[in-house]
Amino acid sequence: xxxxxxxxxxxxxxxxxxxxxxxxxxxxxxxxxxxxxxxxxxxxxxxxxxxxxxxxxxxxxxxxxxxxxxxxxxxxxxxxxxxxxxxxxxxxxxxxxxxxxxxxxxxxxxxxxxxxxxxxxxxxxxxxxxxxxxxxxxxxxxxxxxxxxxxxxxxxxxxxxxxxxxxxxxxxxxxxxxxxxxxxxxxxxxxxxxxxxxxxxxxxxxxxxxxxxxxxxxxxxxxxxxxxxxxxxxxxxxxxxxxxxxx
Numbered sequence: 001x002x003x004x005x006x007x008x009x010x011x012x013x014x015x016x017x018x019x020x021x022x023x024x025x026x027x028x029x030x031x032x033x034x035x036x037x038x039x040x041x042x043x044x045x046x047x048x049x050x051x052x053x054x055x056x057x058x059x060x061x062x063x064x065x066x067x068x069x070x071x072x073x074x075x076x077x078x079x080x081x082x083x084x085x086x087x088x089x090x091x092x093x094x095x096x097x098x099x100x101x102x103x104x105x106x107x108x109x110x111x112x113x114x115x116x117x118x119x120x121x122x123x124x125x126x127x128x129x130x131x132x133x134x135x136x137x138x139x140x141x142x143x144x145x146x147x148x149x150x151x152x153x154x155x156x157x158x159x160x161x162x163x164x165x166x167x168x169x170x171x172x173x174x175x176x177x178x179x180x181x182x183x184x185x186x187x188x189x190x191x192x193x194x195x196x197x198x199x200x201x202x203x204x205x206x207x208x209x210x211x212x213x214x215x216x217x218x219x220x221x222x223x224x225x226x227x228x229x230x231x232x233x234x235x236x237x238x239x240x241x242x243x244x245x246x247x
Protein backbone atom coordinates (compact mmCIF):
# COMPACT_ATOMS: atom_id res chain seq x y z
CA UNK A 1 0.00 0.00 0.00
CA UNK A 2 0.95 3.61 -0.45
CA UNK A 3 1.60 5.71 2.62
CA UNK A 4 -0.53 8.78 3.20
CA UNK A 5 -1.56 11.44 5.69
CA UNK A 6 -4.92 13.05 6.38
CA UNK A 7 -5.81 16.72 5.97
CA UNK A 8 -8.23 18.94 7.89
CA UNK A 9 -11.00 18.41 5.30
CA UNK A 10 -11.29 14.63 5.83
CA UNK A 11 -9.12 13.99 2.81
CA UNK A 12 -5.91 12.06 2.29
CA UNK A 13 -2.63 13.09 0.70
CA UNK A 14 -0.32 10.43 -0.73
CA UNK A 15 3.28 10.68 0.41
CA UNK A 16 5.37 11.26 -2.76
CA UNK A 17 8.22 9.09 -1.48
CA UNK A 18 5.91 6.08 -1.41
CA UNK A 19 5.26 6.09 -5.18
CA UNK A 20 6.78 3.01 -6.84
CA UNK A 21 8.39 3.88 -10.21
CA UNK A 22 7.00 0.81 -11.98
CA UNK A 23 3.50 1.56 -13.39
CA UNK A 24 2.18 -1.96 -12.65
CA UNK A 25 3.38 -1.84 -9.06
CA UNK A 26 1.92 1.64 -8.69
CA UNK A 27 -1.51 0.66 -10.03
CA UNK A 28 -1.69 -2.37 -7.74
CA UNK A 29 -0.65 -0.37 -4.67
CA UNK A 30 -2.97 2.52 -5.50
CA UNK A 31 -5.99 0.24 -6.04
CA UNK A 32 -5.42 -1.43 -2.67
CA UNK A 33 -4.94 1.92 -0.95
CA UNK A 34 -8.16 3.34 -2.46
CA UNK A 35 -10.02 0.43 -0.89
CA UNK A 36 -8.54 1.28 2.50
CA UNK A 37 -9.54 4.94 2.13
CA UNK A 38 -13.11 3.91 1.47
CA UNK A 39 -13.17 1.76 4.59
CA UNK A 40 -11.80 4.61 6.68
CA UNK A 41 -14.47 7.04 5.43
CA UNK A 42 -12.30 9.62 3.71
CA UNK A 43 -13.96 12.05 1.29
CA UNK A 44 -11.20 12.99 -1.15
CA UNK A 45 -7.72 11.84 -2.16
CA UNK A 46 -4.80 13.86 -3.52
CA UNK A 47 -1.68 12.67 -5.25
CA UNK A 48 1.29 14.58 -6.69
CA UNK A 49 3.10 12.82 -9.53
CA UNK A 50 6.51 14.34 -10.38
CA UNK A 51 7.67 14.71 -13.98
CA UNK A 52 10.18 11.88 -13.65
CA UNK A 53 7.30 9.47 -12.86
CA UNK A 54 5.04 10.60 -15.71
CA UNK A 55 4.34 6.96 -16.65
CA UNK A 56 2.25 6.68 -13.48
CA UNK A 57 -0.30 9.28 -14.60
CA UNK A 58 -2.34 6.98 -16.94
CA UNK A 59 -2.58 4.41 -14.15
CA UNK A 60 -4.00 6.95 -11.71
CA UNK A 61 -6.48 8.20 -14.33
CA UNK A 62 -7.57 4.63 -15.05
CA UNK A 63 -8.49 4.30 -11.37
CA UNK A 64 -10.65 7.42 -11.42
CA UNK A 65 -8.26 10.26 -10.58
CA UNK A 66 -8.79 13.57 -12.36
CA UNK A 67 -6.28 16.34 -13.16
CA UNK A 68 -6.44 19.26 -10.75
CA UNK A 69 -3.42 21.54 -11.26
CA UNK A 70 0.28 21.55 -12.03
CA UNK A 71 3.20 23.27 -10.33
CA UNK A 72 5.60 22.91 -13.25
CA UNK A 73 7.52 19.86 -12.06
CA UNK A 74 4.57 17.84 -10.76
CA UNK A 75 0.93 17.16 -11.60
CA UNK A 76 -1.65 17.09 -8.81
CA UNK A 77 -4.58 14.70 -9.28
CA UNK A 78 -7.63 14.18 -7.11
CA UNK A 79 -10.21 11.45 -6.57
CA UNK A 80 -13.68 11.78 -5.02
CA UNK A 81 -13.87 8.86 -2.61
CA UNK A 82 -17.49 9.64 -1.76
CA UNK A 83 -20.11 10.88 -4.21
CA UNK A 84 -20.64 14.62 -3.97
CA UNK A 85 -17.44 15.27 -2.02
CA UNK A 86 -16.37 18.90 -2.39
CA UNK A 87 -13.29 19.41 -4.57
CA UNK A 88 -11.63 22.80 -3.97
CA UNK A 89 -11.06 24.48 -7.34
CA UNK A 90 -7.51 25.25 -8.51
CA UNK A 91 -6.19 28.76 -7.97
CA UNK A 92 -8.21 31.29 -9.96
CA UNK A 93 -6.20 34.51 -9.53
CA UNK A 94 -2.76 35.94 -10.09
CA UNK A 95 -1.54 38.55 -7.58
CA UNK A 96 0.51 41.47 -8.88
CA UNK A 97 2.10 44.52 -7.31
CA UNK A 98 3.00 47.98 -8.59
CA UNK A 99 5.55 50.14 -6.81
CA UNK A 100 5.07 53.90 -6.43
CA UNK A 101 8.53 55.06 -5.41
CA UNK A 102 8.47 58.75 -4.49
CA UNK A 103 11.60 60.73 -3.67
CA UNK A 104 11.92 63.64 -1.22
CA UNK A 105 12.25 66.08 -4.12
CA UNK A 106 8.87 65.01 -5.56
CA UNK A 107 10.05 62.66 -8.28
CA UNK A 108 8.48 59.35 -9.14
CA UNK A 109 10.26 56.26 -10.47
CA UNK A 110 8.72 55.17 -13.77
CA UNK A 111 9.48 52.61 -16.47
CA UNK A 112 8.67 52.08 -20.12
CA UNK A 113 8.33 48.42 -21.03
CA UNK A 114 9.83 47.10 -24.27
CA UNK A 115 6.51 45.56 -25.29
CA UNK A 116 4.93 49.03 -25.33
CA UNK A 117 7.56 50.84 -27.43
CA UNK A 118 5.68 50.41 -30.71
CA UNK A 119 2.08 50.19 -29.53
CA UNK A 120 2.14 52.85 -26.77
CA UNK A 121 5.05 55.25 -27.38
CA UNK A 122 5.77 57.57 -24.48
CA UNK A 123 3.77 55.44 -22.04
CA UNK A 124 5.38 55.36 -18.60
CA UNK A 125 4.08 53.19 -15.76
CA UNK A 126 5.00 52.05 -12.30
CA UNK A 127 7.52 49.19 -11.99
CA UNK A 128 5.98 45.96 -10.77
CA UNK A 129 5.07 42.38 -11.49
CA UNK A 130 3.71 39.13 -10.04
CA UNK A 131 4.31 37.62 -6.63
CA UNK A 132 6.46 34.51 -6.47
CA UNK A 133 5.19 31.45 -4.62
CA UNK A 134 5.31 32.06 -0.87
CA UNK A 135 6.30 35.71 -1.24
CA UNK A 136 4.67 38.56 0.70
CA UNK A 137 3.32 41.66 -1.01
CA UNK A 138 5.92 43.86 0.67
CA UNK A 139 8.90 41.72 -0.34
CA UNK A 140 7.53 41.19 -3.85
CA UNK A 141 7.21 44.89 -4.68
CA UNK A 142 10.68 45.63 -3.30
CA UNK A 143 12.09 42.83 -5.49
CA UNK A 144 10.23 43.89 -8.63
CA UNK A 145 11.37 47.51 -8.31
CA UNK A 146 14.97 46.40 -7.80
CA UNK A 147 14.90 43.90 -10.70
CA UNK A 148 13.36 46.30 -13.22
CA UNK A 149 15.18 49.51 -12.27
CA UNK A 150 18.13 48.65 -10.02
CA UNK A 151 16.75 51.01 -7.36
CA UNK A 152 16.62 49.72 -3.81
CA UNK A 153 13.41 50.79 -2.07
CA UNK A 154 11.65 49.99 1.18
CA UNK A 155 7.95 49.12 1.41
CA UNK A 156 5.93 51.78 3.21
CA UNK A 157 2.25 50.97 2.74
CA UNK A 158 -0.46 49.61 0.51
CA UNK A 159 -2.21 52.44 -1.25
CA UNK A 160 -5.96 52.06 -0.66
CA UNK A 161 -6.50 51.10 -4.28
CA UNK A 162 -6.25 47.89 -6.30
CA UNK A 163 -7.54 46.60 -9.61
CA UNK A 164 -9.29 43.33 -10.44
CA UNK A 165 -8.87 42.27 -14.05
CA UNK A 166 -11.40 39.56 -14.74
CA UNK A 167 -9.66 37.88 -17.68
CA UNK A 168 -5.89 37.72 -17.92
CA UNK A 169 -3.46 34.91 -18.69
CA UNK A 170 -4.88 31.41 -19.24
CA UNK A 171 -8.38 32.61 -18.39
CA UNK A 172 -7.43 33.54 -14.81
CA UNK A 173 -8.19 36.80 -13.03
CA UNK A 174 -5.56 39.21 -11.75
CA UNK A 175 -5.54 41.26 -8.54
CA UNK A 176 -3.10 44.18 -8.78
CA UNK A 177 -2.07 45.97 -5.58
CA UNK A 178 -0.36 49.36 -5.51
CA UNK A 179 2.32 49.99 -2.90
CA UNK A 180 4.09 53.13 -1.72
CA UNK A 181 7.86 52.75 -1.29
CA UNK A 182 10.64 54.93 0.05
CA UNK A 183 13.80 54.96 -2.12
CA UNK A 184 17.04 53.84 -0.51
CA UNK A 185 19.11 54.51 -3.65
CA UNK A 186 18.76 56.48 -6.88
CA UNK A 187 21.09 54.88 -9.41
CA UNK A 188 19.18 53.17 -12.21
CA UNK A 189 20.25 49.91 -13.86
CA UNK A 190 17.43 48.53 -15.99
CA UNK A 191 16.48 44.97 -16.81
CA UNK A 192 17.18 45.28 -20.54
CA UNK A 193 15.14 42.20 -21.47
CA UNK A 194 11.92 43.68 -20.14
CA UNK A 195 12.48 47.42 -19.67
CA UNK A 196 13.31 49.93 -22.42
CA UNK A 197 13.77 52.89 -20.09
CA UNK A 198 13.53 53.77 -16.39
CA UNK A 199 13.92 57.22 -14.92
CA UNK A 200 13.05 59.60 -12.13
CA UNK A 201 10.35 61.92 -13.41
CA UNK A 202 8.95 65.01 -11.65
CA UNK A 203 5.48 64.14 -10.38
CA UNK A 204 4.03 67.24 -12.06
CA UNK A 205 5.40 66.08 -15.42
CA UNK A 206 4.05 62.54 -14.88
CA UNK A 207 0.60 63.93 -14.07
CA UNK A 208 0.63 66.22 -17.13
CA UNK A 209 1.52 63.52 -19.67
CA UNK A 210 -1.38 62.58 -21.94
CA UNK A 211 -0.10 59.01 -21.95
CA UNK A 212 -0.29 58.64 -18.15
CA UNK A 213 -3.27 56.47 -17.34
CA UNK A 214 -6.03 57.96 -15.21
CA UNK A 215 -5.58 55.03 -12.83
CA UNK A 216 -1.99 56.13 -12.08
CA UNK A 217 -2.97 59.79 -11.76
CA UNK A 218 -5.59 58.89 -9.17
CA UNK A 219 -3.01 56.83 -7.29
CA UNK A 220 -0.65 59.77 -6.99
CA UNK A 221 -3.46 61.93 -5.63
CA UNK A 222 -4.37 59.29 -3.07
CA UNK A 223 -0.77 58.96 -1.90
CA UNK A 224 -0.52 62.71 -1.44
CA UNK A 225 -3.61 62.54 0.79
CA UNK A 226 -1.83 60.00 2.97
CA UNK A 227 -4.29 57.21 2.23
CA UNK A 228 -2.76 53.80 2.82
CA UNK A 229 -2.62 50.55 4.81
CA UNK A 230 0.38 49.17 6.68
CA UNK A 231 1.12 45.69 8.02
CA UNK A 232 -0.11 44.99 11.54
CA UNK A 233 1.17 42.35 13.94
CA UNK A 234 -1.64 40.27 15.37
CA UNK A 235 -0.24 37.61 17.74
CA UNK A 236 -3.18 35.29 17.06
CA UNK A 237 -2.11 34.92 13.41
CA UNK A 238 0.77 32.88 12.04
CA UNK A 239 3.78 34.22 10.14
CA UNK A 240 2.15 32.93 6.95
CA UNK A 241 -0.66 35.50 7.22
CA UNK A 242 -0.07 39.10 6.15
CA UNK A 243 -2.62 41.62 7.47
CA UNK A 244 -2.89 45.30 6.52
CA UNK A 245 -4.88 47.97 8.32
CA UNK A 246 -5.58 51.68 7.60
CA UNK A 247 -2.98 54.02 9.03
